[in-house]
Amino acid sequence: RFVVGQNNEFAHAACIAVANAEQAIYNPLFIHGGSGLGKTHMMQAIGQKLMLNKPGVRVVYLTCEKFINEFIDTVRKGSLERFRKKYRRADILLIDDVQFLGGKERSQEEFFHTFNELLDLQSQIVLTSDRPASEITNIEPRLISRFECGLTVELQPPGIETRMAIIRRKMDEWDVALHSDILEMIAERIQSNVRRLEGALVRIATFASLGTEQVTVERAEYLLKDILQQEGKKRVNIDAIQKTVTEYYDLRIADMTSRRRPSNIAFPRQVAMYLSRRLTQCSLMEIGEAFGGRDHGTVIYAVRKVQQRMECEPQVRESIEMITTTLHRK
Structure with a gap:
């Protein structure tokens, strides 16, 4: 069962x-x-619902990695026709x-033609x-264009209300009773994703089921120490990123928002945009606004530019x- 909130x-x-x-x-x-x-949960639910509604429907689910490996194996064995069918x-x-198609x-090439044929067949x-x-x-523009020609939807980390709803549903499913202070602590401090939230709940519920010691907020924090430390690393904001990047490259904060474009300023600014996209939950529009009112296309370009240079320039x-590392230590 899926808990629906503003994030999804x-x-x-x-x-x-x-x-x-x-x-x-x-x-698509x-x-x-x-x-x-x-x-993955949402995707598989679509397939299951379709098979329930339409007996005999041909549903094919797989990871991109499996598609790639099967294709390589098929080429080696000379059985492309069966693969394509x-x-x-x-x-x-x-x-x-x-994303694993990159490179x-x-x-x-194979996926592009598969995609087109499926579209033609509706x-x-x-x-x-x-x-x-x-x-x-490292992916062809024509594939990007195909990916974007349908409907694109984004899943965000769940908000506090959704996290509490997930926790309460799990507690009901497992028939485990914990003090509300403990549930609130978990919901407030584990924000990044549902998988980590559920992992924390499994740990606390297991400890509670042993019955050797009462579960308090302090005991829960101790049991979840490693998870809470990881969560703490996630809490980075754009201001902190801009400050850390300017210190590293010996620039001024004003350079992050200025329209100046010499390479010694432009690339560090792109690095800061890249880190803002990777380390915060801010939208492309919010990131652009924080960098002098730039549009989302500029942010996308910056992210791709930094990714490309990271792949070919070790320094x-x-x-x-x-x-x-510096940001996570602050």
């Missing part, structure tokens, strides 16, 4: 619409968001983690990724790792 209600509604539709709509449906937010005759194709040129395509299509690196990757 649009994505949830889109998935229901796709699952209940008589023919392909929002094609592209779901993106961080790890542990429910992308399997994926190009699906009524609904569900592919998880399409796989032959797999991209088969439904649902894709998930850990980032927006425009931020996937850039090392610099960003050092800045990230």
Whole structure:
């Protein structure tokens, strides 16, 4: 069962619409968001609902990694025809983690033609990724264009009310009673994703079921010490990023928002935008606004530029790792 909140209600509604539709709509449906937010859960629910509504429907679900590995194996064995029949005759194709197509040129070519054939047949395509299509690196523009031609929905980390609803539902399912102070502490301090939240609940519920010691807020904090430390690392804001980047590159804070474009300023500013996208929950628009009112396209360009340089310039990757470590220590 899926707990719906502001963070996922649009994505949830889109998935229901796709699952209940008589023919392909929002094609493709592209779901993106961080790890542990429910992308795979939603995708699989679409497939299950369709099989329930339409007995005999051909639903194909797999990870992008499996698609790539199968394709490589098929090419080696010379059995491409069977591979193509399997994926190009699906009524609904569900592919998880399409960002892994990045850098796989032959797999991209195969997937591009598979995608087009399924669209021509009016088969439904649902894709998930850990980032927006425009931020996937080393992938052909024509594939990005295909990914963006349907409906794109984003899953955000759950808000406090949704986190509390998830916790209470789990406690009911497991028939575990914990003091409300403990539940509130968990909901307030574990914000990044549902998977980590549920992992914390399993740990506390298991300890409570042993009955050897009363669970207090202090005991819960001790039991969750490693998780809470990881959560603490997530709490980085744009101001802190700008300050840390300017200190590292020996610039002024004003350079982060100025219109000046010499390379010694422009690239550090792009680094700060990249880190803002990776380490905060701010939208592209919010990030652009914090960097002198730039538009979201500028932020997307900055993110891709930094990713590309990190892949081919070890010193850039090392610099960003050092800045990230500094931010997490603050």
